[in-house]
Amino acid sequence: MILYTFVFFITLLAAMLVRRPQPIYAASRQKLLNRISLAAIFDVLFLLCALRIEVGNDYITYVQNAHEIYVGGITVTEPGYNLVVKLLFMISGYENFLLVFAVFGCATIYIFLRSMYDQSQSFAMSFMLFMALGIYFRSFTTVRYYLALAIALYSIRYVLNRQYLRFVLIILIAALFHKSVLIVIPMYLFCALTWKKWFCGLLVAASAALYILKDYVMEIALKLYPSYKDTIYLTMGVGIRDSLPAIARCSLILVLSIFCYREAIKDNKANTLYFNMTMLSFVLYTGGSFIPMVSRFGYYLITPQILLAVLPYRSWLFTDLEWNNIEDVLTYTNR
Numbered sequence: 288m289i290l291y292t293f294v295f296f297i298t299l300l301a302a303m304l305v306r307r308p309q310p311i312y313a314a315s316r317q318k319l320l321n322r323i324s325l326a327a328i329f330d331v332l333f334l335l336c337a338l339r340i341e342v343g344n345d346y347i348t349y350v351q352n353a354h355e356i357y358v359g360g361i362t363v364t365e366p367g368y369n370l371v372v373k374l375l376f377m378i379s380g381y382e383n384f385l386l387v388f389a390v391f392g393c394a395t396i397y398i399f400l401r402s403m404y405d406q407s408q409s410f411a412m413s414f415m416l417f418m419a420l421g422i423y424f425r426s427f428t429t430v431r432y433y434l435a436l437a438i439a440l441y442s443i444r445y446v447l448n449r450q451y452l453r454f455v456l457i458i459l460i461a462a463l464f465h466k467s468v469l470i471v472i473p474m475y476l477f478c479a480l481t482w483k484k485w486f487c488g489l490l491v492a493a494s495a496a497l498y499i500l501k502d503y504v505m506e507i508a509l510k511l512y513p514s515y516k517d518t519i520y521l522t523m524g525v526g527i528r529d530s531l532p533a534i535a536r537c538s539l540i541l542v543l544s545i546f547c548y549r550e551a552i553k554d555n556k557a558n559t560l561y562f563n564m565t566m567l568s569f570v571l572y573t574g575g576s577f578i579p580m581v582s583r584f585g586y587y588l589i590t591p592q593i594l595l596a597v598l599p600y601r602s603w604l605f606t607d608l609e610w611n612n613i614e615d616v617l618t619y620t621n622r
Contacts, residue, residue: 294335295418298328302414305404321404328414329400332423336392337385344428350384357382367463368431391430396423398437406444406557407594416593432583435465439475439587443594446475447557467580471587478563478588487566494574501577527576533585537569540592561595564588 304324306317341347355362356372375386399417407413417423426433438461445454454475461468497504527534544552544562552558568588575581 290335291424294331298331299411299415299418301325301327302411305410307410325400325404329396332396333389333393336396336427337389339388339427340385342427345430346427349387349430353384353387354382364431365463365466367460368465388430391434392426395426395430395434395437398434398441399423402437402441402443403593413593420593422590422593431465432467435461435468436586436590439468439471440590440594442471443475443557443560443591446479447560451476467583468587470584474567474584474588475560475564478560478567480563482563482566490566490570494570497570497574498577504575505578527573530572530576530581530585533572533582533589534569536592537565537572537589540565540595541569544595558595561591564591565595 301324305321307321339346352362352364353372353376354360356364356369357376362369371390372387375390376382379386399422400414403413403417404410422433438457442454442457442461445451445457455472458468458472541562544558544565552562565588568585571581571585571588575584578584
């Protein structure tokens with residue numbers, strides 16, 4: 288914990304130096320400072336991730352699973368992950384599981400940083416939330432899932448720009464490493480729709496109906512995620528108590544968003560999407576709290592909250608350009 292806290296503050300200081308130059312009169316000095324700062328952040332996070340040994344609840348499980356993949360044993364992991372593991376072991380000439388963690392850590396960290404830099408109105412604020420909410424730290428545990436989560440966050444740009452084919456294709460690629468990511472195709476497209484006020488009330492009613500019909504919902508959920516069948520997860524007493532942290536987080540974000548709705552949400556397509564995601568995740572965590580894998584699905588909805596800009600946090604710590612919408616960010620980024 289001491290090491291993680293130290294890494295948090297060191298990388299946050301570097302993140303505060305990242306500023307997006309004016310699109311037209313771009314300052315070369317600031318661009319260089321951005322690259323140095325981002326490279327420093329990446330190096331620190333990557334080295335900590337790549338050099339860890341027996342850190343993370345699933346560490347030993349992944350080592351054993353990689354061995355089964357290499358020797359042709361029976362595994363439940365996705366084909367993309369299996370292929371990468373085999374290639375890395377073949378290149379190394381032995382079961383180099385540290386290289387596996389390093390490669391997946393490299394890809395995951397890069398995609399998260401790229402998503403925050405390209406899509407956030409304040410990289411420093413988004414990065415602070417990324418670290419403070421434990422997203423980086425938890426990526427040590429479920430390697431495949433957090434790679435898929437990073438790709439899902441990156442794919443939001445295509446939803447906002449209505450490039451739906453690209454969005455679906457990139458999610459299909461992510462599904463080669465963790466199939467749960469397929470759920471974001473209907474969820475993200477649903478959240479991209481224009482919601483009326485009465486529709487939010489309807490979602491609350493749907494949350495209650497979801498809980499009432501939980502037996503039928505469980506049947507559908509297990510068909511989508513069959514690996515949970517006949518496991519301890521179905522008998523360990525999953526309930527709303529386990530979802531309270533996520534519910535509290537969503538409630539806080541919703542209250543702040545409503546308070547700042549006119550200034551930050553109403554005419555901002557990106558923030559509206561993140562607001563809708565938060566609303567849907569609140570429904571999922573309350574009405575669907577009985578589903579063992581609810582956190583798997585819910586995280587795809589609450590992680591984009593690190594990109595949500597609703598607070599007047601433009602202080603000297605987190606000053607950045609005011610962007611009207613995601614098109615302004617992407618237009619400059621793609622130049």
